Amino acid sequence: MEPSLHRLRLLHELERRGTVTAVAAALGYTVSAVSQQLSLLEREAGTPLFEKRGRGLALTEAGLVLAGHARTILTAVEDAGHAMESARAGVGTTLTAGVWASVASTLLPTGIRILSRDHPGIVVRTRELAPEDTTGAVRDGSLDLSFVLDYSSYAMADVPDLVRVPIARESLHAVVPRGSVDSETVSLSDLAAAPWVLAHPRSHFGRAVRIACREAGFDPDVRHEAGEQSTALALVAAGLGVTLASDLGLSTFPSDVEALPLTEGLSRTVAITYRRRDARRRPLRAFVEAFTDAAREVGLDPT
Numbered sequence: 001m002e003p004s005l006h007r008l009r010l011l012h013e014l015e016r017r018g019t020v021t022a023v024a025a026a027l028g029y030t031v032s033a034v035s036q037q038l039s040l041l042e043r044e045a046g047t048p049l050f051e052k053r054g055r056g057l058a059l060t061e062a063g064l065v066l067a068g069h070a071r072t073i074l075t076a077v078e079d080a081g082h083a084m085e086s087a088r089a090g091v092g093t094t095l096t097a098g099v100w101a102s103v104a105s106t107l108l109p110t111g112i113r114i115l116s117r118d119h120p121g122i123v124v125r126t127r128e129l130a131p132e133d134t135t136g137a138v139r140d141g142s143l144d145l146s147f148v149l150d151y152s153s154y155a156m157a158d159v160p161d162l163v164r165v166p167i168a169r170e171s172l173h174a175v176v177p178r179g180s181v182d183s184e185t186v187s188l189s190d191l192a193a194a195p196w197v198l199a200h201p202r203s204h205f206g207r208a209v210r211i212a213c214r215e216a217g218f219d220p221d222v223r224h225e226a227g228e229q230s231t232a233l234a235l236v237a238a239g240l241g242v243t244l245a246s247d248l249g250l251s252t253f254p255s256d257v258e259a260l261p262l263t264e265g266l267s268r269t270v271a272i273t274y275r276r277r278d279a280r281r282r283p284l285r286a287f288v289e290a291f292t293d294a295a296r297e298v299g300l301d302p303t
Contacts, residue, residue: 005077007041008070010034011049015067016140019056026142078141093283094123098134098146102229102248103270107147111287111294119286130227132204135159138273145274145284151208152267153215164273165288166303168295170246172209172266173259175232177239180258187263188216195223195241197232209244212266233257247300269303270295 013023020038024031038057042049049063059067099108104126112124129137134146139162148164150156158164174186181190192213198220199206206225213220223241226232229249236243237256246268250259272288274281296302 003041003044003066005074007037007044008066008073010037011041011063011067012070012074014038014057015059015064015070093121094125095144095283095287096125096127096142097287098129098137098143099126100128100131100134100147102246102251103147104128106248106251106298107270107291107294107300110297111291114293114297115287115290118290119283122283122286124287130203132202135162135273138162138275141275144278145272145287148271148273149204150269150271151204152265153212154204154208156204159273161276162273163276163279164271166269166271167288167292168270168300169303170248170268170270170300172244172246172262172268173250174242174262175236175245175250175253175257175259176242177236178256178258180239181260184260185263186260188213189218191242192216192218192220194221196220197224197226197235197241197243198222199227199232200225203227208268212264216264270300 010023010027013026014020017023017026020031020034023029024034027034038050045062045066047062048060049066050057051060052058108126115122115124127137127143129146131147131149134143134148135156137143138146139159148156150164150166174181174188174191176186176191176194183190198209201207201210210220224232224235226235229245230252232243233245233249233253235241237254244262244266245253245259248270253259272291274284278284292302
């Protein structure tokens with residue numbers, strides 16, 4: 001049996017994600033293409049690797065054994081690629097980074113400019129994800145690295161096999177319709193009676209703000225759920241509520257809103273995460289250095 005790396009990768013993804021549909025969505029294939037390749041792998045193995053379970057596929061004992069070997073083989077291939085990358089001192093290396101909207105629109109252009117100047121052989125590709133989805137994508141190898149957040153009111157749990165390198169600290173500001181607050185600063189309790197525009201509580205940001213409000217003695221009256229910061233700011237500008245925004249989120253805020261410092265001093269840390277086993281990769285270290293410089297250049301506080 002000499003299975004292709006491609007089919008072993010599909011088997012590995014099926015074990016991790018659970019359904020052919022999820023594998024196809026994650027890798028950008030059609031469901032029928034993934035099913036066909038897995039059927040070929042089963043034929044090559046000469047023994048059943050899958051069994052129907054409801055609408056999905058479950059791995060048989062033989063499938064689980066082969067999936068375990070697939071993980072070992074794929075890791076070895078990846079390590080070999082990183083070794084060659086180190087031997088080339090980063091020449092011709094491509095990194096795939098996870099970003100979200102405010103990073104992509106503000107920090108990313110400056111960071112890539114600095115990285116291209118100092119390390120012209122490193123090419124950066126980006127994938128926009130929700131902040132709460134990036135850690136998992138780095139852990140499973142879909143991304144080489146990603147930007148992640150840690151809120152002062154809601155600390156993220158450490159992931160043992162990932163490294164997290166802080167590069168900057170952002171303050172959180174109260175964002176209110178212009179002229180609605182007659183003060184240069186505001187506390188969360190001052191906004192307790194106001195309608196709120198806020199992300200879903202399952203998001204890191206939505207949960208962090210709700211925790212901070214409860215610590216201030218109230219539950220925010222969320223009239224409008226908005227995942228995108230630009231949408232939330234537009235709703236505040238229309239007089240439909242108040243919200244919080246970070247320094248990066250305020251880079252392009254509407255003229256009809258005001259950003260006021262919070263007396264609670266809420267903040268969040270912007271960090272870059274990558275797998276611990278990749279810590280010696282020179283391109284990763286170069287990326288972190290470039291974006292640390294970029295954070296300073298765009299005016300963020302150093303950690």
